[in-house]
Amino acid sequence: MVIFGFGFFLMVLRRYGFSSTGFNFLLVVLGVQFSVLAEDLFVFLTGKQSQVGLESLAKALVSMTAVVISTGAILGKANPVQLIVMTLVELIFFYVSRWINRKFLEVPEHLSAMHVFLFGAYFGLALASRFPEAPPGLDKNRSTPKSELFSVLGTVFVWVFWPSFNSILAGSEKMKTVLSTYLALAVSAVAAFMLSALTSKDGKFRMADIRSAVLAGGVTVSYTAELIKHPWIAMILGLLGSVIAILGSHCVQRCFNPALKLQDTSGVHFTFGLPAVLGAVAAVVLKVVARGTETQWNELSRLGYDAFVNIGAFCQTISTALVTGLVTGLILNIKLLKAVHVSKYFDDQSYWEFPHLSVGF
Amino acid sequence: MPPDFDTSMKFKFSILALLLEVIVIVLFGIFVDYDSNLSANLYPHFQDVHVMIFVGFGFLMTFLKKYGFSSVGFNMLIAAFGLQWGILMQGFWHMERGKISVNIESMINADFSTATALISFGALLGKTSPIQMLILTLLEITMFACNEHLVTKVFKATDVGASMTIHAFGAYFGLAAALVLYRPGLTNKHENDESTYHSDMFAMIGTLFLWLFWPSFNSAIAEARVTAIINTYYSLAACTIVTFALSSLVDKRGKFSMVLIQNATLAGGVAVGTCADLEIHPFSAMFIGVIAGIVSVLGFQFLTPVMASKCRIQDTCGVHNLHGLPGILGGIAGIVVTAIKTETRNGHVLTPAMQAAALGSTLAIAIVGGALTGAILKIPFLGQVSDQNCFDDSAYWEVPEEETVHEIHSSHRDEHSRFEAAM
Numbered sequence: 001m002v003i004f005g006f007g008f009f010l011m012v013l014r015r016y017g018f019s020s021t022g023f024n025f026l027l028v029v030l031g032v033q034f035s036v037l038a039e040d041l042f043v044f045l046t047g048k049q050s051q052v053g054l055e056s057l058a059k060a061l062v063s064m065t066a067v068v069i070s071t072g073a074i075l076g077k078a079n080p081v082q083l084i085v086m087t088l089v090e091l092i093f094f095y096v097s098r099w100i101n102r103k104f105l106e107v108p109e110h111l112s113a114m115h116v117f118l119f120g121a122y123f124g125l126a127l128a129s130r131f132p133e134a135p136p137g138l139d140k141n142r143s144t145p146k147s148e149l150f151s152v153l154g155t156v157f158v159w160v161f162w163p164s165f166n167s168i169l170a171g172s173e174k175m176k177t178v179l180s181t182y183l184a185l186a187v188s189a190v191a192a193f194m195l196s197a198l199t200s201k202d203g204k205f206r207m208a209d210i211r212s213a214v215l216a217g218g219v220t221v222s223y224t225a226e227l228i229k230h231p232w233i234a235m236i237l238g239l240l241g242s243v244i245a246i247l248g249s250h251c252v253q254r255c256f257n258p259a260l261k262l263q264d265t266s267g268v269h270f271t272f273g274l275p276a277v278l279g280a281v282a283a284v285v286l287k288v289v290a291r292g293t294e295t296q297w298n299e300l301s302r303l304g305y306d307a308f309v310n311i312g313a314f315c316q317t318i319s320t321a322l323v324t325g326l327v328t329g330l331i332l333n334i335k336l337l338k339a340v341h342v343s344k345y346f347d348d349q350s351y352w353e354f355p356h357l358s359v360g361f
Numbered sequence: 362m363p364p365d366f367d368t369s370m371k372f373k374f375s376i377l378a379l380l381l382e383v384i385v386i387v388l389f390g391i392f393v394d395y396d397s398n399l400s401a402n403l404y405p406h407f408q409d410v411h412v413m414i415f416v417g418f419g420f421l422m423t424f425l426k427k428y429g430f431s432s433v434g435f436n437m438l439i440a441a442f443g444l445q446w447g448i449l450m451q452g453f454w455h456m457e458r459g460k461i462s463v464n465i466e467s468m469i470n471a472d473f474s475t476a477t478a479l480i481s482f483g484a485l486l487g488k489t490s491p492i493q494m495l496i497l498t499l500l501e502i503t504m505f506a507c508n509e510h511l512v513t514k515v516f517k518a519t520d521v522g523a524s525m526t527i528h529a530f531g532a533y534f535g536l537a538a539a540l541v542l543y544r545p546g547l548t549n550k551h552e553n554d555e556s557t558y559h560s561d562m563f564a565m566i567g568t569l570f571l572w573l574f575w576p577s578f579n580s581a582i583a584e585a586r587v588t589a590i591i592n593t594y595y596s597l598a599a600c601t602i603v604t605f606a607l608s609s610l611v612d613k614r615g616k617f618s619m620v621l622i623q624n625a626t627l628a629g630g631v632a633v634g635t636c637a638d639l640e641i642h643p644f645s646a647m648f649i650g651v652i653a654g655i656v657s658v659l660g661f662q663f664l665t666p667v668m669a670s671k672c673r674i675q676d677t678c679g680v681h682n683l684h685g686l687p688g689i690l691g692g693i694a695g696i697v698v699t700a701i702k703t704e705t706r707n708g709h710v711l712t713p714a715m716q717a718a719a720l721g722s723t724l725a726i727a728i729v730g731g732a733l734t735g736a737i738l739k740i741p742f743l744g745q746v747s748d749q750n751c752f753d754d755s756a757y758w759e760v761p762e763e764e765t766v767h768e769i770h771s772s773h774r775d776e777h778s779r780f781e782a783a784m
Contacts, residue, residue: 156437157416174401
């Protein structure tokens, strides 16, 4: 699902289809091997016996998602060498961040893995800010109906397999996670259409909005899926996720990106970043409410501590992601790695042989 | 532009969608809860069905040259809304102590119920607005749930792969609605009502996914699961061969037609649905598949043009031939099989009379319900498109402009392939 779905999801750019799917495949395959290694290394350092099984492969794939999301932010601006370096560095940092969360902030294993969206999105954003901005006249980063349709294919796959993704590491409550994710996704798909029509100029749907917002529900619910007691909570989270994704896409693109000189090619900030933050907040609220009703709201100090630790965990993830993303961005722009020239952005031709170069190109 | 052809979705659509969504969430809040012991047994089947609904049906309908966004997009909208509504509607028939408990099986059933709305969408493809589709989904799934209850609980008929309750129901519902929504302006073929090389390739993605996962679809809620898988598999394989053979036979110059390959190859899966889990031997499954292929190809070739001109039913996707006729065939196959052999399900004997009653009630409810829904959809302020904007994405979507270079290139490709074909 990660390979296929995200690969096509990133295929928005009109002349960058080969690179999107091709490099995505390369990165995932490489990253999975590397992250199994890294995981084992950590286990080895702490002196326990390591075991390679489906479990660890699943974990590796989940952490690869962080890398794929970050790739989305710098899509079309980095060359394969840069991407490979980025994969390796990002995976190490992600493990460190997870380890801190587990060790000091007592986040359970599978939830710490669910920080992928937060980490990936903000890492990618920080990374993108270190790449020179594309000149405004460049029209290669727009899409065509055909490339959009391929991208929708990817989105639909990600959408369909999202329940499996969320539940793969969940322990005992696997099927409940599946159900919550399913409902949240369904609601966010309907909400995406609604809001897309409401926010665009003449009441038309925009494919870009729909693509990002239908997935937002899945991101939002990923942290909280286990804590959800009733289906309607999941549905409301899906609705909110979708709202925040679409409003986010409008505000962020208008005010935030120009101010920080950010260029977020496939909109990972509002597809994954903002809904993930919402999900994290929702997780804290739900946890506190659940604990509160258990104890009849008697141990308020204990509650406060819990909330504090949870908020701490996700602040730590974001800040680690931002800082390490910046550092990685600096590393990637070293001369040695031959950064792509600005005018060559978003173009397949630099890396691929074309079957029909004679026509039109 | 006259006011009834105002295609702006800004407030009408958003308000309707928001309202429906709020109602659904409130109803979920009151009635729905998680099942206390959830098992993961059915999860792989659920995933297969889920892929079929969202990828398969969505991309199957992308064959129109300027309607790809709407096909996939609205498919997702309808299915996402339909599954929530489906859980509620089907749940109301199985309520325990005022609560609907949801588990993986109810997710599968909810996905099934959206299939009816998607099939009807196929018949109306290109001629309706998203508002109309939301209303149609709402009404159709309500009626579908009632009919399904009637067939499986009152008549106690078998319909495991849902040839009758889903395929025939969805197809005739859509056709009846299309009859009421007949557009005289489209009698001469609309210029966008055709496919291009690329759009046919996209549609083929959908076909392949549907074809691959059809055995799961027919066996998802079956008790004799392996039998259902095997029967569907053979039926589909036989149907595909026959489709290729006939497609070449009915064409003037003996060439294959992509429309037939996309659609008629799936007819075998539809037709075998009713008796998939019965002990019919593989040869009869293949026989059903062969008949379905023949019926479907002949339907596309001869029946659809006649229906469009004489019966005033404009069936964009040809759902009558893919789902309607094979669905009825499946119902008849069910009658025949139960008449020849004694089969029991859950301790009661299946009788041909009850199978016939199930088929009859399905068709009757579908046609009456479809006509009524069509009449409701005719209310002028639902954002219908004008005749000349039919089959065009840009009525409802912000479409990125086509690259001019690309067009030159693709027309070049077309010429090239035509040249090759001429050789």
